[in-house]
Amino acid sequence: QPPGRPELLRCRSPEKETFTCWWKPGSDGGLPTNYTLFYSKEGDRSINECPDYRTAGPNSCYFDKKHTSLWAIYNITIKATNKMGSNISEPQYVDVTYIVQPDPPVNLSLEVKKQVDGKPYLLLKWNPPPLADVKSGWLTLEYRLRLKPEDGEEWETIIVGQQTQYKLFSLNPGKKYIAQVHCKPDHGEWSEWSSENYIQIPGDIELKDV
Amino acid sequence: QPPGRPELLRCRSPEKETFTCWWKPGSDGGLPTNYTLFYSKEGDRSINECPDYRTAGPNSCYFDKKHTSLWAIYNITIKATNKMGSNISEPQYVDVTYIVQPDPPVNLSLEVKKQVDGKPYLLLKWNPPPLADVKSGWLTLEYRLRLKPEDGEEWETIIVGQQTQYKLFSLNPGKKYIAQVHCKPDHGEWSEWSSENYIQIPGDIELKDV
């Protein structure tokens, strides 16, 4: 039988410079089935084929910088072909400008410190995802932290803005905390949460009476 | 006698869209005295008169959106005139971005809650001032809380950053607390404190050993 209809699942750009699309194969009709991604770009009648099927793994197409334009609509279809025939997915219209989802921030570090007045606080520091070009201003990232006691259920989320460190004053002495950070481009989706990082707050921290 | 010298007291913008200036009349020399506000904008030779003397009450000038520029410094003077002569205030230079003083936050709520491990904490929540369009990033507000036991003298101030809620762990069972919150835009001034809100911490709260 000819193959079932494939479906374009998702396209994502991690840094507004390249992007990747993934598709879901339809039924293969019990025969070896081949998948081809075709795209045309706004203002250019030609139909092109995926430049790189390998970099991003199976059932994916990776568009490097040379093949990536912003502010232009890509019309993308997937064609499944086997000996008995072929089937084409619904065309999807993608503008790289609006599919930006960065990688998580890296190097999250936690440290208990004391202010000059002796007040203890937790200093959290991290770095932007390496791929994101924040220095030139091409991408502007804002961050959010989340923390919870190791045995706790509920995360506490903290909006941090654009800086890459945060001082947390409401500490619970003797507690072990888990922390994660994620980031969002000025116009795009939140990244996944970073890997977890732990810290044990010393039990002898003197908490001021309110 | 000619009028005394008037003085420009203060200019304030609640939301970086409009602003108002107030002045203090000098002595009126015992004669009916008339006050005129003149302003010029940096890089613009023309001298203009106050667009609206009424909206913000006596001895004030209200600049609506059309008359409010974010891009130029205003040079403002007040002229007092009566039959015997006139007197002009010292010129004052005003940059609208630096005179933003938002209205106080609203809906401050206090609630004693318990974590999964049974530890009690005080959850304080509030909303940004209605006028401020925080959602779209046009006005970024940071908050500060202050608390004290009802019978206490000294306020404890807590820097909260951009969150609109805060968890306070160091509680004193049986005490009645007063809390207030205020806010500040990135360049402007702290708002007034919000109205006070009270909470009675139950006496039977089992306090962890600090």
Add this chain to the structure above:
Amino acid sequence: LPICPSGSAGCQVSLGNLFDRAVKLSHYIHSLSSEIFNEFDERYAQGRGFITKAIDGCHTSSLTTPEDKEQAQQTHHDELLNLVLGVLRSWNDPLLHLVSEVQSIKEAPDTILWKAMEIEQQNKRLLEGMEKIVGQVHPGETENEVYSKWSGLPSLQMADEDSRLFAFYNLLHCLRRDSHKIDNYLKLLKCRLIHDSNC
């Protein structure tokens, strides 16, 4: 209160402050433009396949603008500043008509109308700021008034509802795109001119 203790000489908003305010405003305008586009798309464009026709481009496509990071970084800041000015000017007229014509859309929610008015006002404000910035970057130089003329008003007033709704869709699609370009270029320019590309 006084912000210029040195008196009126040299009493002006610094280039760094001008850029801070311009970027905050361009960010805000694009956020609003995305919101109004998404709201219109959800309410009036579902299942009409407008996106396929929106590929014909925008009235500002005659202004050749950098399409990716390398092109933008290789573009001299003068040219980029003038492009931002050109795109902003090209939107004065359509935004004015968008505000009046949106009111004739059947059951147009107040939020769409409010956003159209807010974008129109803030766009003018940003244009004022950009002219100030260009004036500081190149004091005394007369600006070249490059912009792209818009002739889309008749299509916003067409009797056939489908065509009229598509005209609105395309205008809002182009507004979202161009406001993103302006925001992106301004953030680049700010980092380049104020922070020596080390933001």
